[in-house]
Amino acid sequence: MTRNVQWEVVIGLEPHAQLQTKSKIFSGSSIAFGAEPNVQANAVDIALPGVLPVLNREAVVCAIKFGLAVGATIAPRSVFARKNYFYPDLPKGYQISQFEVPVVSGGGLNIRIGSGDTATEKFVRLTRAHLEEDAGKSLHEDFHGRTGIDLNRAGTPLLEIVTEPDMCSSAEAVAYAKALHALVQWIGICDGNMQEGSFRCDANVSVRRPGEPLGTRREIKNLNSFRFMQQAIDFEVQWQINEIEEGRAIRQATVLFDPATGETRSMRSKEDAHDYRYFPDPDLLPLEIRQDWIAEVRSGLPELPQAMQQRFATEFGLSSYDAAMLTATRATAKFFEEAVAATGKGAGSAKLCANWIMGELAARLNKADMPIEASPVSAAQLAGIIRRIADNTISSKIAKDVFEVLWAGDGKDADAVIEARGWKQITDTGAIEALVDEVLAANQKSVEEFRAGKEKAFNALVGQAMKATRGKANPQQVTDLLKQKLGG
Amino acid sequence: MSLTLEDVARIALLSRIELSAAERASTRDQLNGILGFIEQLQAVDTTGIEPMAHAVDVVQRLRPDTVTETDRRAEFQAVAPETEAGLYLVPRVVE
Numbered sequence: 338m339t340r341n342v343q344w345e346v347v348i349g350l351e352p353h354a355q356l357q358t359k360s361k362i363f364s365g366s367s368i369a370f371g372a373e374p375n376v377q378a379n380a381v382d383i384a385l386p387g388v389l390p391v392l393n394r395e396a397v398v399c400a401i402k403f404g405l406a407v408g409a410t411i412a413p414r415s416v417f418a419r420k421n422y423f424y425p426d427l428p429k430g431y432q433i434s435q436f437e438v439p440v441v442s443g444g445g446l447n448i449r450i451g452s453g454d455t456a457t458e459k460f461v462r463l464t465r466a467h468l469e470e471d472a473g474k475s476l477h478e479d480f481h482g483r484t485g486i487d488l489n490r491a492g493t494p495l496l497e498i499v500t501e502p503d504m505c506s507s508a509e510a511v512a513y514a515k516a517l518h519a520l521v522q523w524i525g526i527c528d529g530n531m532q533e534g535s536f537r538c539d540a541n542v543s544v545r546r547p548g549e550p551l552g553t554r555r556e557i558k559n560l561n562s563f564r565f566m567q568q569a570i571d572f573e574v575q576w577q578i579n580e581i582e583e584g585r586a587i588r589q590a591t592v593l594f595d596p597a598t599g600e601t602r603s604m605r606s607k608e609d610a611h612d613y614r615y616f617p618d619p620d621l622l623p624l625e626i627r628q629d630w631i632a633e634v635r636s637g638l639p640e641l642p643q644a645m646q647q648r649f650a651t652e653f654g655l656s657s658y659d660a661a662m663l664t665a666t667r668a669t670a671k672f673f674e675e676a677v678a679a680t681g682k683g684a685g686s687a688k689l690c691a692n693w694i695m696g697e698l699a700a701r702l703n704k705a706d707m708p709i710e711a712s713p714v715s716a717a718q719l720a721g722i723i724r725r726i727a728d729n730t731i732s733s734k735i736a737k738d739v740f741e742v743l744w745a746g747d748g749k750d751a752d753a754v755i756e757a758r759g760w761k762q763i764t765d766t767g768a769i770e771a772l773v774d775e776v777l778a779a780n781q782k783s784v785e786e787f788r789a790g791k792e793k794a795f796n797a798l799v800g801q802a803m804k805a806t807r808g809k810a811n812p813q814q815v816t817d818l819l820k821q822k823l824g825g
Numbered sequence: 826m827s828l829t830l831e832d833v834a835r836i837a838l839l840s841r842i843e844l845s846a847a848e849r850a851s852t853r854d855q856l857n858g859i860l861g862f863i864e865q866l867q868a869v870d871t872t873g874i875e876p877m878a879h880a881v882d883v884v885q886r887l888r889p890d891t892v893t894e895t896d897r898r899a900e901f902q903a904v905a906p907e908t909e910a911g912l913y914l915v916p917r918v919v920e
Contacts, residue, residue, distance in 0.1 A: 358890045359890050360890055360891060360893070360894075365893030366892070366894045367892045374912050375898045375901075375911050375912065375913065379894040383901060385901075392887050393887070393888055395889075396890075397887065406890060414884075423840070424918065426870065430840075475913060480914055482917055483915060483916060483917055484915050484916070484917050484918050485909065485913070485914055486913040486915055562887055614839070617879065619879065622882055622883055622885040624883055624884070687899065
């Protein structure tokens with residue numbers, strides 16, 4: 338067997354998004370994060386005898402929103418099923434999930450792989466999305482040889498979103514996971530907090546030679562960061578290729594990723610463990626979703642990122658890359674639209690807004706580890722700066738100083754800062770001419786060097802003129818006048 | 826369809842129910858009796874009839890998303906076999 342045989346990688350993802358409700362999916366317990374153990378676990382959650390689940394309407398609304406956002410079919414009637422497994426993190430002995438008839442089926446998501454001009458696009462198809470309850474937490478620390486159980490998380494509403502095996506590299510899997518992560522936050526159904534486990538992914542990975550049927554897959558569980566996802570998939574793919582090339586068959590298994598070693602390893606679980614014996618939960622009636630309810634939810638949906646991206650490209654003449662960056666989060670898009678609106682429809686002002694938001698502002702926010710919602714410089718303030726660049730009141734260089742002052746909270750808007758600091762650009766030709774004459778007189782040496790053919794000397798003269806006005810002269814006017822005088 | 830003793834042993838394991846050899850045999854007979862009833866039901870021609878998810882043809886009532894439960898951990902844990910630091914303790918489970 339040769340080593341240079343090409344391998345195809347096949348990946349399907351099963352992310353779980355924790356839905357942004359106040360209460361659990363089948364009980365009135367709070368789902369707030371970080372509470373003392375078991376204070377948010379009531380009789381239903383700890384499965385006392387005689388209790389009955391009652392479905393949370395808002396969890397269904399979240400599922401409908403998601404289905405609409407990905408162009409899926411919303412089932413007019415879907416069914417809850419019991420997934421039986423015996424484990425103390427769900428004391429009922431089963432998880433309530435959906436099996437044969439999920440609430441959402443079909444649809445898909447466009448993803449962008451790579452960045453800038455080399456980015457490629459791909460459509461990832463969704464198989465289904467279904468509602469289910471989360472399990473509690475098992476703590477295996479030292480409880481004198483026993484396991485501690487916290488059932489606060491038991492019953493937290495989840496939407497499990499299953500893709501077709503459409504991705505063929507870890508980069509594509511991560512791009513999809515990021516796009517989905519952005520979308521569920523955009524439509525307000527999940528807070529996306531991966532540290533707290535609000536968004537976690539299972540990845541099904543297999544390899545095959547081109548043209549062959551799908552290989553046996555192994556499922557990597559509970560990936561809670563995009564970096565881990567990339568590392569885990571890369572490791573798993575290489576491991577599977579090595580196994581096959583060394584003549585061993587892949588056995589279907591569930592594996593865990595260990596961030597410390599960067600390796601995936603098989604969970605020790607009984608072969609029977611996956612016999613979940615699903616059956617319709619007799620405690621819950623079929624979930625009916627009528628067209629008028631779907632229409633009501635649809636009318637409350639925000640403009641979706643893909644549509645907004647296209648609008649930004651056509652309405653403001655932005656590149657598709659810029660449009661994608663500005664629609665990365667709803668807050669970024671909102672900031673951009675507010676800034677453009679406040680700037681007014683000057684030529685190129687939208688492009689200036691885009692550049693400032695993705696450049697100076699993004700860099701400062703990144704450095705301060707702040708979301709754009711918390712930006713000390715508001716969209717209106719940024720627009721104020723851009724207006725003054727556009728009408729030549731200040732240069733781009735001074736604009737950055739104005740931005741710094743506003744960032745530090747030393748002024749109410751750009752105009753006030755420019756006024757208070759005397760940063761208005763000198764555009765009066767007479768004043769600049771006088772200044773250029775002074776500079777020429779004071780720098781005879783540079784003038785002679787320039788006349789002798791040293792181009793660099795010209796830049797030195799421009800620099801001197803700008804310095805003399807502490808950057809306030811219009812650099813273009815200075816350059817033009819200097820050229821005129823030296824050329825004459 | 827009828828179950829063998831091996832089938833019964835496997836179902837018992839999945840359900841975490843310990844059965845003695847004698848119980849296994851009697852459980853097999855009882856389960857096969859139930860499956861016999863189901864076979865009678867399956868004799869009915871249901872072609873073209875949509876399966877029902879529930880015997881009652883009504884739909885799920887929904888609950889508004891409000892937190893209605895309060896912390897009753899102390900009461901619940903008073904009847905639990907073993908607790909510590911607010912946790913329910915169970916025999917060690919290792920994956």
